[in-house]
Amino acid sequence: MIDDLKYIALYSRVSTDEQAREGVSLEEQQERLKAYCRAMGWNIETRNYVDDGYSAKNLDRPNLNKLVKDVKAGIITKVMVTKLDRLSRKLLDLLTIIDLFQEYDVSFVSISESFDTNTPPGRLTLQILGAVAEFERERIRERVYENMYHAAKQGKWLTQSPYGYQLEDKQLVVYEPEAKIVNLVYKMYADDGLGYYAIAKYLNNKGIPSKQNKEWTIRSIKRMLTNPVYKGTLVWNRVDSSKKKRTEKDADDWIIVDDALPAIIDKITWEMVQKKVNKKQMASRAQTSPHLLGGLLKCGNCGSGMSIGWSGSKNNRYRVYRCSANKNKGTCTSKQYKANEVETWFKQGLLSLYNSIDNNLKIALEEKIHDQHYQDIEQKIQTAKKRYKRKVEAYTAGLIELDDLNEERKKMKKIINEAKRANYEPSYDLKQLEQNIRTKLTNVIDAIDNLPIERTKALLKTIVEKVTILGDKEIDIELNLTE
Structure with missing residues (x-):
């Protein structure tokens, strides 16, 4: 059961070399702290937390840990030390533990420096110390960054x-x-x-x-x-x-x-x-749809997606693909199609495509590759220019040095020159790309008859971009030629 009383914590610490060098004793610290309490008229019961033979290099000390535990338990109202360095000689560590005290509404008093976080001057001093500590943290971060930057380079x-x-x-x-x-x-x-x-x-x-x-x-x-x-x-x-x-x-x-x-x-x-x-992915519901063309089939009349439904009499139910705009809004006059027939037409269309891979497909493939190639080059150039522009703005604002700006300018020129050299002709193996298309088409055609729908649809996504139904036995299949 946690003690209902509140205590003033008297923390004292001394390391072995300090005792030998300065003659600082734990007893002297404790007496001074108690005398200060009497002088201030603080009649709250005190508790001693003593770390004998521990340095202030870090905060991992037995009785300091016990003090922190009691602060978190809510039984401490004030923490006192004779000097700030009794708590820590490192500013960052000192601020860290004082922040913890503040979090639990515990004031901190150092009698030698007349430092009390419960008074306006004490809080002002704490803010100044905090600003110095933040500066020190930033400097440490900068040094670490510079070292890691050179290592990464x-x-x-x-x-x-x-x-x-x-x-x-x-x-x-x-x-x-x-x-x-x-x-x-x-x-x-x-x-x-x-x-x-x-x-x-x-x-x-x-x-x-x-x-x-x-x-x-x-x-x-x-x-x-x-x-x-x-x-x-x-x-x-x-x-x-x-x-x-x-x-x-x-x-x-x-x-x-x-x-x-x-x-x-x-x-x-x-x-x-x-x-x-x-790339924008097919809706998860469409991906898991138990219907072959769910999420792929589009209406040739209005361009909306074709959703699956059921039709027929009670004893003769069959699946149908129906324009979602027709079904949900009545804004399309497209008719519904029997799903089994549409999927058969689709398979026949794939077979037809496979058997007619000729110069027309090669030309379309080359155009697609060239378009994508030039788009990628233009994007690289624009990205490099935007990056340099931001560096110019940073230099103008005094955030970076001229050397940094010149370095970025060299990078931009290098990227633009390399992009221009690559602009003449994209490197690709047309025969290999054609073979990839043939292989994927073969895999899909075989999968339709032999694999589960979920697996077949996964293969479909690797080669088919979109399927549009134009009418009875009229299917337009748009292949994805870049994947």
Whole structure:
């Protein structure tokens, strides 16, 4: 049972070398503290907290810990010391523990410095000390940042190694048993069309543990699929961990070093996966729909999605695809179609596409690749220019030095020159891309007759962008040529 009384805590400390050097005794400290209480007319009962033979290098002391525990228990009203350095010689530690006292409405008194947080002068002194401490914290943070910045620029890994790697002398090396799993995850996502949940479930069912020997989750799979380390790029200072809620920093503050680490995934595959990750995904309800074209089929009359429904008599019920605008708003005059017939037309359309992969498809594929290539180049140039513009603004405001601005200007010029060189012709293997399309089409056609709908739909997403029904036996299939 917690004591209902409130006490004044008298804290005294002395280290062995202080006793020898300065003749500071615990008894003297205690007497001075008690005398101060009498002089101030404080009649509250006192409690002694004594750390004999402990230095002020840190706050981990037996009776100081006991004092903190009693403060949190609510039985202390005031903490007293003879001098501030009895509590701590480090300003940051001193402010930390005084903040704790303040949190529990406990005043702090140091009699030598006439310091009392319960008085206006004491609170003013505390604010000044706090400002000095904050300055010291910022300086420490700056020094740490500078050291880590230089280490990152040299390609050194500064935290725990990610899955697929091991850490040797601050350098990442590929750990083959885990690297095989990384390749498998990327294949399942990019080629097999599986989502984060399905991949996590597969790995957990196979008894394959994560880095911390925990089960895989949607979050851990997505983190693996979006981590640039797997393409050999080091990105540091991306997240602000100084606050309770981790937030992503401005891209200007990131340290990015390409080709600084051993890659597990080739850059083309990694970039393709990022496009898929950032692409607007099919609604989760549509993904789990037990109907082959749920979430993919569009109305050729108004462009709305086609939803599944049921029609027919009580003894002859059958599935139908019906325009959602017609069903929900009555704004479309499109008719409904028997689902089995539509899905048969769709399969026939895929077979027709497979058998007619000719120059027309090659031309469309080349155009798609060129368009995407030039879009990527333009985006890189615009990003570099915007980044430099922000640096100019920072220099104008006196936040960075001229050397920093010149360094950013060199980076911008380098990016623009490299982008212009790459602007002439995108590098790709047309025959390989054509073969990829053939393989995916074959997989989907085979899956329709042999695999569960959920698995078939996952494969569909890897090659089919959209399906539009134009009329009886008229299906328009738009392929996704960039994944």
